[in-house]
Amino acid sequence: MKTKALISNTLKNIYENKFYFVTVSSTIQFFIIFFGKIILSFLFWVILQASEQVNITKDNFFHLFTNIYSVSAIIFFIIILAFLIFLEFAFLTFMAYSRIYNTNIQKKEIIKNTFEKIKMLFGVQIIFFIFYFIIMIPVANIGLSSVFTENIYIPDFITGELTKTTTGIIGYIIGTIILLYINLRLIFVLPLTIIEEHKLSENIKISWKITKKHQFRLIWTWIVLILLFSIVIGFFVVLLYGILLLIRETGEHLLTSSIFLTIVEILLFFMAAISKIVIIVSLVVVLGKKKILEEKGKKLSKKEKKISKILLVIILISIINLFIFNYNFLKNKPIIGKNIEVVAHRGYVHGGVENSLESLEAAAKLKPNYVELDIITTKDNKFVVSHDYDLKRLAGIKKKIKDLNADEIIGKTIKQNGFVSKIVSFEDFVKKAKELNVNLFVELKPHKEGESPDYIDKVISKMRELGIDKTSKIISLNLKVLEEINKKAPEIEVGYIVPILFGNFGNNNVDFYLVEDFSFSENMVIQVKKENKKLYVWTVNNENKIVKYLQEDVDGIITDELELVNELKNNKQENIFSILDTLGL
Numbered sequence: 001m002k003t004k005a006l007i008s009n010t011l012k013n014i015y016e017n018k019f020y021f022v023t024v025s026s027t028i029q030f031f032i033i034f035f036g037k038i039i040l041s042f043l044f045w046v047i048l049q050a051s052e053q054v055n056i057t058k059d060n061f062f063h064l065f066t067n068i069y070s071v072s073a074i075i076f077f078i079i080i081l082a083f084l085i086f087l088e089f090a091f092l093t094f095m096a097y098s099r100i101y102n103t104n105i106q107k108k109e110i111i112k113n114t115f116e117k118i119k120m121l122f123g124v125q126i127i128f129f130i131f132y133f134i135i136m137i138p139v140a141n142i143g144l145s146s147v148f149t150e151n152i153y154i155p156d157f158i159t160g161e162l163t164k165t166t167t168g169i170i171g172y173i174i175g176t177i178i179l180l181y182i183n184l185r186l187i188f189v190l191p192l193t194i195i196e197e198h199k200l201s202e203n204i205k206i207s208w209k210i211t212k213k214h215q216f217r218l219i220w221t222w223i224v225l226i227l228l229f230s231i232v233i234g235f236f237v238v239l240l241y242g243i244l245l246l247i248r249e250t251g252e253h254l255l256t257s258s259i260f261l262t263i264v265e266i267l268l269f270f271m272a273a274i275s276k277i278v279i280i281v282s283l284v285v286v287l288g289k290k291k292i293l294e295e296k297g298k299k300l301s302k303k304e305k306k307i308s309k310i311l312l313v314i315i316l317i318s319i320i321n322l323f324i325f326n327y328n329f330l331k332n333k334p335i336i337g338k339n340i341e342v343v344a345h346r347g348y349v350h351g352g353v354e355n356s357l358e359s360l361e362a363a364a365k366l367k368p369n370y371v372e373l374d375i376i377t378t379k380d381n382k383f384v385v386s387h388d389y390d391l392k393r394l395a396g397i398k399k400k401i402k403d404l405n406a407d408e409i410i411g412k413t414i415k416q417n418g419f420v421s422k423i424v425s426f427e428d429f430v431k432k433a434k435e436l437n438v439n440l441f442v443e444l445k446p447h448k449e450g451e452s453p454d455y456i457d458k459v460i461s462k463m464r465e466l467g468i469d470k471t472s473k474i475i476s477l478n479l480k481v482l483e484e485i486n487k488k489a490p491e492i493e494v495g496y497i498v499p500i501l502f503g504n505f506g507n508n509n510v511d512f513y514l515v516e517d518f519s520f521s522e523n524m525v526i527q528v529k530k531e532n533k534k535l536y537v538w539t540v541n542n543e544n545k546i547v548k549y550l551q552e553d554v555d556g557i558i559t560d561e562l563e564l565v566n567e568l569k570n571n572k573q574e575n576i577f578s579i580l581d582t583l584g585l
Contacts, residue, residue: 002217003221007220013099013281014274014281025095028088033147036147046077047077048503050072053503054506057498057502059479083114084146089146090113094110094194100284113194132186184211185208185211188287191283191284233268254327257330258323258326262323340554340557342562343372343441348562349560350417352421353420356419366566372443374445375444375445377402377447383426385423385424386423389402389448394414441495444474444475446481456488475497477497479496495514498514500518501515505528511534513534514536517539520537525552525553537557541561546568
């Protein structure tokens with residue numbers, strides 16, 4: 001089928017069934033998300049109980065597989081997740097198939113069919129499912145993804161570090177292209193698995209064969225149709241916003257803002273649903289030659305009409321509840337940036353090489369609450385300021401800091417983003433910080449091979465010697481080091497850096513937490529408040545995320561974009577779109 005014909009056919013089927021597709025798909029996904037999250041949250045709690053853990057982090061991940069109970073809970077979690085994903089796409093695929101090819105299938109049959117498909121995952125097929133599950137995680141928000149995977153992504157702190165070198169950028173781009181290619185080649189796997197009777201492994205082969213040629217027809221179809229719908233919805237959003245601004249001139253804007261926000265949220269929700277419908281309908285159109293269901297009239301029966309009316313009532317009730325929520329949210333909306341501390345990540349990297357005196361000076365001009373730096377011990381147990389354990393990335397020297405004395409490292413030339421500077425000692429960095437009246441977040445980076453027995457005492461002694469034990473804070477990925485410092489020097493505030501976290505913080509003897517944006521949740525805010533501790537989020541560089549966290553009840557953010565943060569904090573004019581950012585839309 002040629003691209004033009006595929007676009008025309010897909011658009012025609014969507015238009016003819018627009019009400020049915022949008023209402024049914026939206027309702028299905030709402031219920032699957034609602035009940036699915038409850039079930040999966042409970043099963044996650046079971047996994048934690050079985051493994052005797054309070055959370056899952058990079059440090060205890062492999063502990064989950066040390067007893068039969070936690071392993072069994074994990075397997076059951078995967079099976080339920082597989083069932084929910086299959087159920088979601090079974091409804092969507094049969095919804096499209098039945099309307100396009102004049103067939104009819106009952107919801108009981110869809111659920112029964114899903115159970116049958118899940119059975120095939122037992123045994124070797126689970127390997128193929130896990131492989132496919134990883135591949136179907138959307139890359140750059142492209143591809144056919146489940147509501148349970150569309151918010152999964154590579155954390156920013158990983159991609160951020162990868163793209164700080166030319167090799168990393170090239171590797172990241174190549175890896176992304178490869179994943180996008182595989183994602184596209186396997187795009188027919190779920191529809192085939194739902195409609196046909198083949199095993200998942202066989203459907204992977206079939207999908208690969210189907211997409212051997214003319215993959216770009218599918219891509220162009222999706223681009224054209226999704227862009228078309230985006231333009232239409234975007235037009236209405238801009239039009240509504242213009243009307244909102246005119247109405248605001250009358251003085252009363254809480255009600256109109258609530259109405260506008262509700263309408264925009266509905267449009268965005270429908271846009272997400274339509275994007276998925278476009279992909280599924282186009283796939284079903286391509287697979288349309290394989291008729292496996294009994295043909296019946298396309299016209300809605302009275303029963304179907306009744307169901308459609310019920311769905312409409314459910315949607316209307318949901319819209320009313322959404323409006324009430326938005327009204328109360330806007331009424332009590334937090335002030336942007338109120339009492340939020342800003343921490344400059346490794347200084348200001350737009351004004352100098354990271355962790356250099358120049359980046360410290362550049363940061364000081366923008367007046368953050370703190371400047372973060374990293375310190376590492378040398379061969380002779382001195383502290384130098386560096387993020388990396390070796391000198392390759394910034395100095396171009398293939399040597400590790402632990403193998404060199406301080407005088408062999410301090411003064412070495414480092415380069416980054418067109419800036420040139422020198423590696424400095426911890427003492428010199430603190431001296432300059434005091435001159436600039438800047439307080440510090442000192443990140444300890446103990447060597448993986450281990451430190452000297454008196455490492456913690458040296459850190460405490462150095463903080464006291466430099467006179468920053470009460471004005472600056474210590475942070476680290478090493479919880480044991482932090483708890484020991486807190487025990488020996490309670491006057492020094494210590495913060496635990498958490499890159500990946502599923503669940504709650506443990507009962508840790510620290511003063512505050514620094515959680516990566518990927519792992520942040522409202523439950524964390526509730527927990528730290530109960531424990532009278534603080535919570536910082538790192539590394540927040542995206543404008544939408546900056547706005548979001550400036551309105552969250554967190555204590556601070558760590559960022560590379562100081563100038564942008566200041567601009568957003570000082571912008572007192574309310575922007576309704578910033579509310580969407582806060583709500584994660």
